[in-house]
Amino acid sequence: MLTRLFSVMLLGLASVALTACGGGGGGGGGGGGSEEPPPTGDVCSEASGDEINHHALMQKNCPRLSDYNLFADAANPTTDAHGGGLRYELTTPLFTDYTSKYRFVFLPEGESATYTESEVFDFPVGTVITKTFSLPADTAHRGFENETLLETRLLIHRENGWVAIPYVWNEAHTDAVLKVAGGPIPSTLIHNGEQIEFNYRVPDTNQCLQCHQKDSRMSLIGPKARLLNMNVDYGGGPESQLQVWINTGRLIGDIPADLSSIATIPAYNDEDAGLVDGMNDEVLLDTVKGYLDINCAHCHRPGGSASTTGLRLEYDRPFAGNESAHGVCKTPTAYSGGPNSLSFDVVPGDAEQSIMHFRMSTNQPGDRMPEIGRMLVHQEGVALIEAWINRLELPSCTPSDQ
Incomplete structure (x- = not known):
């Protein structure tokens, strides 16, 4: 094993019941902290x-x-x-x-x-x-x-x-x-x-x-x-x-006999970022929807913590006919638009003017998205979303969309 270089803030031990945890956020890196044995009979x-x-x-x-x-x-x-x-x-x-x-x-x-x-x-x-x-x-x-x-x-x-x-x-x-x-x-x-x-x-x-x-x-x-x-x-x-x-x-349970018939999120790992420009529009959209599903849809879905935002990013929600639910020409419900006062979550053909792209690209508290679960920008994820937005050929957003 490599020499361990990480330390962790001592936060104490507790045995209280937790109501939730374990999603996307980071964790400690090489702890520290006391490790007293449990009492006899515990x-x-x-x-x-x-x-x-x-x-x-x-x-x-x-x-x-x-x-x-x-x-x-x-x-x-x-x-x-x-x-x-x-x-x-x-x-x-x-x-x-x-x-x-x-x-x-x-x-x-x-x-x-x-x-x-x-x-x-x-x-x-x-x-x-x-x-x-x-x-x-x-x-x-x-x-x-x-x-x-x-x-x-x-x-x-x-x-x-x-x-x-x-x-x-x-x-x-x-x-x-x-x-x-x-x-x-x-x-x-x-x-x-x-x-x-x-x-x-x-x-x-x-x-x-x-x-x-x-x-x-x-x-x-x-x-x-x-x-x-x-x-x-x-x-x-x-x-x-x-x-x-x-x-x-x-x-x-009621499992399809042909497992290949199951709608499956395509693989997108960091090494795949170099393949994005060569993806056709259909493959690019499918890859983007899969990325948004695992990284965003647990909040941006009905019943999720961001269910009131209007973004609906589940993989099984069709893009066609649900463009606004995917952010296209949709104004945010509880966000100012960042330092540049951006107006729409996704502006077709212009990632730099899209709130989704901006929030994924920044680490500023209050701006970054996801809000928790990461401290670094996912460069390869941003590249994927940027390529998708820039390639979108849909009518331009207008003030009436707001």
Whole structure:
């Protein structure tokens, strides 16, 4: 492992129940903080062997990630999960400051998730999802051995609904410690040959709910058919991820026999930015809609925290006939337009005059979008949206559109 250079603000430990967390925001980078053992007889001390501490997962936010015994190596939450935990990937990931993300789903023994066409799958009580954020020293060389663990978030389906618990890795990277108040983490990485210094940020629990709410309740974002319908190598070569879920009994329900018929968000990773100019209009729009879906639609959708803005960015909402819902010639409902007093979310043919492009391109508090979940500009995401807006051939926006 590379020398760990990250430190984290000491925010204290807590065992209070969290109502929400775990969406798109950054996390701590090499913690610090005390790690006192749980009191004798505490449910957090029950982990042993290769058995997950399911009892603790369902009722208590333990002080250390290792208290749940989710992984064979307590210092490596990216592989060798206990309890039948299965690694999963998304066709296009939510951007979080160029971190790598390692996701696992743990289902209760003998139970399954139920397929839904457009929304996240229906997971049974007892489900646990882990998402580990890891910062590469250089984004050109990813992989656990080239990265520094920042945080691991647990999303747990308890009897009263979903909760999420953030754990920040200590300086020694031997364990992750519960942090509930968030905070900045001084961090450094190299991207496209440029060294970037920034404060990677752990969101507080209210900020987490802002991204993860649907109809005022905690919800998931990633585990949808359109984002899971891809090939993943589980050690024997690439195979359909959804088919693996089906074959192992992890997914049941009214699943299309032909998985290729599922509307699937196309992959768009940073290395794909060089392909944007060569995309035809149809492929470009499809890629843009997928990017907006994973990065924006959890808020900009009916029932989301930004549902009153008029932006509706779900992938399955057709663009044709819903141009205004995608921002075209739409005036913002609760935003001044930035320092240049821009008038419309999307101005066809002119990204520089479009609020969407401006807010994605800035880091200024109050202007940047997403408002939380990133401290850096996603250069490749901006390039994608810019190409789309500049290529739009629609009637020009007029004052009457306001």
